[in-house]
Amino acid sequence: MPLAGARRGPARLVGYPFTLGVAAGDPLRDSVVLWTRLAPAALSGGGMPDRPVDVRWEVAHDEAFSRVACRGSDVARPDLGHSVHVEPEGLEPGREYFYRFIAAGQASPTGRVKTAPAAPAALAFAFASCQQYEHGYYTAYRHMAQEDLDFVVHLGDYIYEYATNVYRAPGGNVRAHSGPEIITLEDYRNRYAQYKSDPDLQAAHAAFAWLVTWDDHEVDNNWADEVPEDGQPDEAFLRRRASAFQAFYEHMPLRRGAQPSGIDLRLYRRLAFGDLASFNVLDTRQYRSDQACGDGTDVGCEERLDPARTLTGDEQERWLLEGLGASRATWNVLAQQVFFAQRDFNADDTQRFSMDAWDGYKPNRDRILRFVQERNVANPIVLTGDVHNNWASDIKADFDDPASRTLGSEFVGTSITSGGNGSDSPNQAVLDENAHIKFNNAQRGYVRCALDRATWRTDYRVVPYVKRPGAPVQTRASFVVEAGDPGLKPA
Numbered sequence: 001m002p003l004a005g006a007r008r009g010p011a012r013l014v015g016y017p018f019t020l021g022v023a024a025g026d027p028l029r030d031s032v033v034l035w036t037r038l039a040p041a042a043l044s045g046g047g048m049p050d051r052p053v054d055v056r057w058e059v060a061h062d063e064a065f066s067r068v069a070c071r072g073s074d075v076a077r078p079d080l081g082h083s084v085h086v087e088p089e090g091l092e093p094g095r096e097y098f099y100r101f102i103a104a105g106q107a108s109p110t111g112r113v114k115t116a117p118a119a120p121a122a123l124a125f126a127f128a129s130c131q132q133y134e135h136g137y138y139t140a141y142r143h144m145a146q147e148d149l150d151f152v153v154h155l156g157d158y159i160y161e162y163a164t165n166v167y168r169a170p171g172g173n174v175r176a177h178s179g180p181e182i183i184t185l186e187d188y189r190n191r192y193a194q195y196k197s198d199p200d201l202q203a204a205h206a207a208f209a210w211l212v213t214w215d216d217h218e219v220d221n222n223w224a225d226e227v228p229e230d231g232q233p234d235e236a237f238l239r240r241r242a243s244a245f246q247a248f249y250e251h252m253p254l255r256r257g258a259q260p261s262g263i264d265l266r267l268y269r270r271l272a273f274g275d276l277a278s279f280n281v282l283d284t285r286q287y288r289s290d291q292a293c294g295d296g297t298d299v300g301c302e303e304r305l306d307p308a309r310t311l312t313g314d315e316q317e318r319w320l321l322e323g324l325g326a327s328r329a330t331w332n333v334l335a336q337q338v339f340f341a342q343r344d345f346n347a348d349d350t351q352r353f354s355m356d357a358w359d360g361y362k363p364n365r366d367r368i369l370r371f372v373q374e375r376n377v378a379n380p381i382v383l384t385g386d387v388h389n390n391w392a393s394d395i396k397a398d399f400d401d402p403a404s405r406t407l408g409s410e411f412v413g414t415s416i417t418s419g420g421n422g423s424d425s426p427n428q429a430v431l432d433e434n435a436h437i438k439f440n441n442a443q444r445g446y447v448r449c450a451l452d453r454a455t456w457r458t459d460y461r462v463v464p465y466v467k468r469p470g471a472p473v474q475t476r477a478s479f480v481v482e483a484g485d486p487g488l489k490p491a
């Protein structure tokens with residue numbers, strides 16, 4: 001007879017286990033990842049017994065689960081924080097499904113997800129980033145959940161690592177991080193749990209599949225490969241990085257193949273939507289050279305021009321170029337973290353660039369742009385987070401020469417909350433100094449994109465405030481790009 005303590009469920013759990021909601025990710029034509037994590041005491045370590053627990057799952061054609069498409073069971077293990085990553089197969093392309101989990105006799109909330117269409121004529125999605133919990137309410141996600149989308153892309157800063165009130169929005173914070181700056185696996189788990197307890201965020205997850213990547217705050221502000229922002233000795237930082245990666249995996253709808261091994265998590269990947277669009281989801285943190293010239297912004301930094309330095313790492317760069325070269329998609333998307341186009345902050349003859357962005361790794365960007373030109377990569381579109389502002393920019397063969405070829409466009413999305421309420425006040429000096437940058441806005445929200453064979457349309461969806469709930473949403477600006485004719489046009 002097995003020991004009672006070694007026996008797997010059916011578990012008796014103290015409290016409702018699905019406090020963090022459900023999520024789906026990375027839709028393929030016949031499969032999608034389904035996620036949940038059992039955490040009846042979410043904010044204090046999860047509250048689960050230290051043993052595996054059985055979880056059943058169901059995928060149905062209808063919200064009432066009267067026509068079940070497939071079902072199965074999985075095991076939530078303590079060494080993965082009792083998270084579950086299910087990959088049902090044999091689904092039909094381009095269809096809407098409903099899913100839920102059942103554990104200890106209790107059912108999760110119901111999620112909805114669409115599989116990737118086999119040969120889509122059109123797609124709609126939204127992208128978002130930067131959701132500092134203390135800076136405001138996730139009203140933008142409440143609105144996003146009401147949109148008619150095929151999927152959502154998240155470009156990082158899903159959590160922030162700081163202790164309570166260390167990162168203050170202008171005018172002060174309206175919610176509080178629980179606990180100190182996060183370092184250990186348990187710290188990271190509790191922080192994800194706090195963020196994921198938000199009902200608006202849960203609603204946006206339950207409505208669509210998400211394609212997620214990270215930026216810096218999932219680990220530490222402006223970390224680079226094996227180098228932390230400050231303070232920690234290397235060995236401690238590597239332990240911290242491993243804990244951060246594991247907690248990221250445990251809380252995201254990522255395929256099981258993304259499960260980290262020590263300090264490595266392969267996050268960059270490609271998702272195809274027929275030959276309409278190819279999404280290259282990048283990781284510009286894990287493999288990068290440390291920021292040039294001491295990070296920050298810098299004038300006259302020579303180090304940023306060193307071709308041996310890299311933002312993507314050599315392997316990811318090769319993978320990206322191979323993928324772009326082989327692509328037959330109408331739209332070739334880079335879903336990534338940091339500002340791709342050149343952005344000169346100085347109004348005079350000198351140039352001041354952010355060392356954390358692609359400007360700080362110019363040869364890496366030049367190699368990609370050269371490849372795009374030489375191989376005639378169709379319609380490159382770059383999606384960016386990180387800077388807590390909306391921007392729209394053309395991508396030039398030579399950013400210092402406005403007459404040079406326009407190769408593609410970049411849409412930079414604002415934050416969900418980071419930076420607090422924000423305002424509709426563009427940085428006119430930067431717009432004047434950088435002719436290829438066409439739009440800037442400092443409100444909060446997300447970006448909605450709709451594309452077909454002929455046209456890409458981008459709508460900047462903004463909310464007027466985030467420090468109290470209930471803000472309305474409006475479209476602040478819209479741009480189109482016509483396939484085969486690169487460059488932004490007002491919609």
Ligand SMILES: [Fe+2]
Binds near residue numbers: 130387388
């Ligand atoms: Fe951020």
